[in-house]
Amino acid sequence: MTLIKTHRQLIDEASAVIETVPTSAAIVLYGNADVVFVDLRDPRELEREGMIPGAFHAPRGMLEFWIDPTSPYFKEVFGSGKRFVFYCQSGWRSALATRAVHEMGLAPVAHVEGGFRAWKDAGGPVGEKPAHRKE
Numbered sequence: 001m002t003l004i005k006t007h008r009q010l011i012d013e014a015s016a017v018i019e020t021v022p023t024s025a026a027i028v029l030y031g032n033a034d035v036v037f038v039d040l041r042d043p044r045e046l047e048r049e050g051m052i053p054g055a056f057h058a059p060r061g062m063l064e065f066w067i068d069p070t071s072p073y074f075k076e077v078f079g080s081g082k083r084f085v086f087y088c089q090s091g092w093r094s095a096l097a098t099r100a101v102h103e104m105g106l107a108p109v110a111h112v113e114g115g116f117r118a119w120k121d122a123g124g125p126v127g128e129k130p131a132h133r134k135e
Contacts, residue, residue: 011092014099019110021085023118029085030125036077040088040097041116049116052087053127060093067106084109091115 005013021029029035030052037055039046046057056077058066065073078084084106086094094111101109112119120126 007092011095014095018095018098018102019108020091020095020113021110022113023122023124026085026087026112026119027122027124029083035083035085036080038084038086039116040086040093045089049089049120050126050128051116052119053125055087060088060097063097064100064104067101067104078106085112086110087112087115087119089115090117 026037030037037052039051039055039057040060040063041049041051041057042059043057051057056075058075062073065071066075067078068074069079084101086098086109088094088097091111091114094115098109098111114121
């Protein structure tokens with residue numbers, strides 16, 4: 001099989017047009033009432049690794065539906081007007097997701113460089129279990 005683009009090319013293209021927040025700066029943003037951290041990882045990853053306390057869990061596969069107010073799956077949190085900071089395990093899925101929602105018009109939105117792994121390695125707070133919300 002010959003692909004037109006590799007996953008790395010897609011990530012590099014996304015990174016060229018989105019805001020990437022260094023891990024240390026993301027940790028400083030933690031606790032800011034105007035910032036919503038959004039965890040894009042699979043529920044099994046959250047159970048295994050924990051998550052940023054207070055982050056909103058939006059599975060990557062539902063993200064575009066959850067941010068679109070015309071979708072029957074819309075989540076009010078995405079209509080809050082706050083700044084969104086996405087993360088996944090290593091920063092790849094979050095880069096692609098950030099580009100997708102940026103193209104849809106969600107703003108302001110960024111992602112954490114290095115993802116949850118870098119967050120944990122830098123000493124960022126980690127909660128044990130996901131916060132289940134109806135937002």
